[in-house]
Amino acid sequence: MSREVLLVVHSDRKQTLDAAREVGERFTAAGFAVRLLGTAPDDAIAVAGATFPCTVVRADENPADGVELVFVLGGDGTLLRAAEVARPARVPVLGVNLGRMGFLTEADSDALGETVWRAVEGSYRVEERMTLDVTVRHGDTVLASTWALNEASVEKGSRERVLDVLITIDGHPVSAFGCDGVLVATPTGSTAYAFSAGGPIIWPDVQAMCVVPSNAHAMFSRPMVVSPSSEIAIELDPNGTNGVLNCDGQRYVEVPVGARVQVGSGAIPVKLARLW
Template identity: 60%
Template sequence: MTREILLVVHTGRQHNLGMAEKVAGQLIGSGMRLRVLAGEAPDLSPECYTEVVAPSSKAAEGTELVLVLGGDGTLLRAAELARVAGVPVFGVNLGRVGFLAGADFDALDEAVDAVIEGRYHVEERMTVDVTAWLDSRVLARTWALNEASVEKSSRERILDVVVEVDGHPVSAFGCDGVLCSTPTGSTAYAFSAGGPVIWPEVRALLVVPSNAHALFSRPLVVSQDSLLALEIDAQGHDAVLCCDGQRHFDLPAGARVEVVEGETPLRLVRLYDASFTDRLVRKFELPVHGWRGPGR
């Protein structure tokens, strides 16, 4: 049976085009079929693919995985295609293979060989499903791998919100925004906003206020089964819902955003087994000198 891969490329960088040609040659040479998205095909050499597909929900259907050549934004864009198709996504980020997926190979050839030989692991990452309402009218239905954020629409204004957990109000305050994050997102935007790092195997949701004007504005970690809601003051200003920095929706005053554990997780490729602790230390270049390990 012929193996197929969807190749997604950040074609705005010349370096990525060269990488795409190199990777495609190895994969096609091994007998694989490569799909590319219609919007990217004109920038790629015809030798880089065997089929051009529309960027629809069926783009990755029937493939083994989605291979991404680009940065975090490109991976998050491709993640939607992988999630819908139920296939894993593997990212090559800024010259470092599999950054989001936890790999640490400097040699691109080694990573491609691992894909060709099937020597990779797949792990599931929790997502969130997000719904925005105004009274009984649905404004948006979407999802996020890292976080859903509700933010003020203008720099000079304050966003007034009420945070709710499982149908009970927790606190109301003025702020720049509020983030509802997954464990995966705890090392992304939520981390920058002062939230804690949550290990991926911890099934939980994270709420992080951004620059809140309140005594009680600490990050909250709640159950994966919780329903988080953010209500925008009906007498206040409009806001913006942003998911993974990719999908944006305008929210009028009085809107309500609900966040729950996603029905469909995202599957990420890892090239080797390494603990999240080790990956965290590498990602943030944390100082661990002086560590002696468990006593013998």
């Protein structure tokens, strides 16, 4: 049985398409079957793969099933897109930073050849990163269930009005205030949006969640670090305004007034391949 790899590429830049060709050719020469994550057979990703044998697959086709590695060319946004398909397949993700932000990626473009060689040799270790399971409820009705690797943020749906929320931890009310939003971040996400909002940096192997209000109009609205076994709830005031749940900038859910967003430690981690 041949070894397989899935390439996930930021396709809006010539640099990444050129890198995709190089990576695809290197994996092919090493005996790998290559898949490319795309949206249509004739998109830019397929053009990148024209110089080597590959199969273009869509996100709704379980593209990571059966591969040994998801190889990412881009920045953190591209890696988060890759995590979406790698997580259910329990496959590690290895990222090369070709974007602006590369906190989650493992190597830079000048180490592209070495990174492919390490992937071919299996010369990497795998870290399991904590995720969040997120449920939106209105009364007894479940409106949506989703997940996050970095953070789940409940944000105001209208620029003209603040979002009035009640924060509870394990069923105990903690604080109520008006704000632009509330973030719940993992240790991985503590250096992303939560950090910009004033949250602490949490070491990746620490098991914890961080609750960070965004522009809260309140005396007590400091960030909180809570146990991974806790359940965090963000309840929207029934007389307030609608909100939007944003998970990793990848998945969005409308949150109506009176609804409750419940966040806890995720059942399935994301596996990141580490070289160093």
